Amino acid sequence: MKVLVAIANYGPYRFGYLDRVLHAYRQMPYRVNVVVHSDRPKRVPAWVELLVGLPTTDPHSLPFAHKTLFAERARDFDLFVYSEDDILIEERHVTSFLDLAGVLPWPEVPGFFRYERSPDCALWYADAHPPYSWVPKSVRRHGEYVFASYSNLHSGCYALTRAHLAAAISSGGYRVPPHRTWYEMRESAATDPYTQCGLVKRLCISHWRDVLVHHLPNNYVGVVGVGERALHDQIDSLLAGE
Numbered sequence: 001m002k003v004l005v006a007i008a009n010y011g012p013y014r015f016g017y018l019d020r021v022l023h024a025y026r027q028m029p030y031r032v033n034v035v036v037h038s039d040r041p042k043r044v045p046a047w048v049e050l051l052v053g054l055p056t057t058d059p060h061s062l063p064f065a066h067k068t069l070f071a072e073r074a075r076d077f078d079l080f081v082y083s084e085d086d087i088l089i090e091e092r093h094v095t096s097f098l099d100l101a102g103v104l105p106w107p108e109v110p111g112f113f114r115y116e117r118s119p120d121c122a123l124w125y126a127d128a129h130p131p132y133s134w135v136p137k138s139v140r141r142h143g144e145y146v147f148a149s150y151s152n153l154h155s156g157c158y159a160l161t162r163a164h165l166a167a168a169i170s171s172g173g174y175r176v177p178p179h180r181t182w183y184e185m186r187e188s189a190a191t192d193p194y195t196q197c198g199l200v201k202r203l204c205i206s207h208w209r210d211v212l213v214h215h216l217p218n219n220y221v222g223v224v225g226v227g228e229r230a231l232h233d234q235i236d237s238l239l240a241g242e
Contacts, residue, residue: 004077006066017086061178063189083157096210111201123228126220146206168197
């Protein structure tokens, strides 16, 4: 399987996070091509492609650069992954995504949910904060998997199969100039497939650990979001009522 990964990396090379993110992709048993989008020239590993340039003069537009890349190479890869430079995506996430994509009806797409680690290693969910919540009556079972929708669509990353990407491009809402929706510009770049391209993000709550991606800075712990027990109680209630 051929995978194209695009990572937005603004500013100097961030060894604390980007190296760890790149290492995870390097270990995958797939044919992974990684492209780092940057606002400036910088050294990257020899196996990584660097593309320099902002879509507009606004530095927040950098995350939109990957859309042109994906559109231009839409027929060359089987899976497309976009992420910010501090989101850890590992082999298990790709494997899970492919399994889940195989059971979801069109136009639903498996999604990821960010977590952080508190100093005592407990999970923290920064994206679970008001006004966001689980979407009422969104729980559905497909085979052994149970899915639900969360109203906060942002996770700093997304994955699409070739068919998903083709549909997003054909919708007319994918390859568009940098913009804001009800999300800020950087977040809009990571949520446009769901907000304006007709795809529906779904979270597998029966295999919750498989959809969790680590937001490596852990800088929202105790600031915004909820702790492990609070969100897991909500998921247990959703599973009990499905």
